[in-house]
Amino acid sequence: MYGIGTLVLYDRSGVYKIEGVGTPPVRGAAGDYYKLCAVFSSSHEVIYTLVDGTSPMRLLITSGEALRYLELFVKLEPPAFCSGKLIDLAAHYRDMLASRKVEDCLLLIKEIYVRQQELAQRKRRPGQVDTQYLKLAEKLVCEEFAVALNTTPDLIRERLYASMERRVIA
Numbered sequence: 001m002y003g004i005g006t007l008v009l010y011d012r013s014g015v016y017k018i019e020g021v022g023t024p025p026v027r028g029a030a031g032d033y034y035k036l037c038a039v040f041s042s043s044h045e046v047i048y049t050l051v052d053g054t055s056p057m058r059l060l061i062t063s064g065e066a067l068r069y070l071e072l073f074v075k076l077e078p079p080a081f082c083s084g085k086l087i088d089l090a091a092h093y094r095d096m097l098a099s100r101k102v103e104d105c106l107l108l109i110k111e112i113y114v115r116q117q118e119l120a121q122r123k124r125r126p127g128q129v130d131t132q133y134l135k136l137a138e139k140l141v142c143e144e145f146a147v148a149l150n151t152t153p154d155l156i157r158e159r160l161y162a163s164m165e166r167r168v169i170a
Helices: 063-075 086-098 102-121 128-148 153-169
Strands: 007-010 014-022 033-038 046-050 057-059
Touching (some): 007 128, 014 128, 086 102, 086 128, 128 153
């Protein structure tokens, strides 16, 4: 069980702070629930999820881990995914995010970035599936790294893309 005040990465939603534990103010709800409040949302989003341990959340990485992942990010080589079907591409992206592993999110960002660069060379625009999953992976990685490194998600995003640009130029 996580304590009140703990920061967690919740499913595909981002970084949340555990504000309380108890019965939610919802008719018919029973048992203990975490009250999660979004850390980087201006809408003051609140999620209630059961304390039973099956919730799709995990503790955030440490600052040392974040720095190691940033070093690793430059070296990551995304696997070539070849399928002409959008449904296969979406399933591939969904599976990478479902692992809830930081490295998989970083690989996803890099994979979509490479795809976008290839499309740009052919004077084509990225598709909706690429755009949707890139935004989601960026949100998860950038929010988590921002907390770990005491900065903002925007600065983390800039750092990630700067490292990819340097790699492309080199």
